[in-house]
Amino acid sequence: MSDTKTIVLRKPLKHGKDDAETVVSEITLREPLAGDYEKAEQSAGVYGTSIALIALLSGVPIDVIDQMYGSQIDEAEDFIASFGHEAARNPERSADEIVIQLTKAVQITKEDSALNIASLSLSEPTNAQKRKAEAAGGPFARMVALISLIGKVPKSSVRALCARDFLEAAAYFNGFQVRRSPDSDD
Structure with missing residues (x-):
């Protein structure tokens, strides 16, 4: 199991204005820490904990993550969930x-x-x-x-x-x- 995963976005996403505009064409996720789950829970707001966690782990603004396709959000969630797969498999x-x-x-x-x-x-x-x-x-x-x-x-x-x-x-x-x-x- 890799500690990171890069997801190439099917459609590049932009954020910022004028000279500060940034184009995001991929996100790289890392294995979460317990504190990341806690921070995402606290900052979930209207986006939800999952989107907040993906934003934290990738370092990409949450409003950009919110623009990703659902299937790519699912891919990110599957990667994050893979770290707890063994623990949850057979209670x-x-x-x-x-x-x-x-x-x-x-x-x-x-x-x-x-x-x-x-x-x-x-x-x-x-x-x-x-x-x-x-x-x-x-x-x-x-x-x-x-x-x-x-x-x-x-x-x-x-x-x-x-x-x-x-x-x-x-x-x-x-x-x-x-x-x-x-x-x-x-």
Whole structure:
């Protein structure tokens, strides 16, 4: 799986005026970070979270992304979704505790610091922890808050997680929604 994808636009798009006019003939997307999902959620406005996320990941203004053909938006969304494909493929009941070895270690500072992480130790949240995370805002902001709270790492470190690691942690928490069967030993 590549960390980037370039989509050549079938129709070049323009933005800006006069000497500042820019023509966009392609967009290059990168793998999202957890913080990108959160920012897109906060800035979605009339365009929606998906369009805001594509704009963030490509560095192209949101109103230009809004002019793209639907099939090319779908292509961008498929690329972004591919990073969470494994985590969402077969939902299973989550274990009470888990240590996730990060695909890409988070390196926020040069010195040895709690901001830099190579793994996340997570456990099933209590109702009080879930309520506290709910106060953070939308679904992505809540997940950042929950991972920070349970994993005992700063939100800035969670926001720096690559999509694969962030979505694996989210899938772990979602695994508590899978019901245990009445005849299980759990």
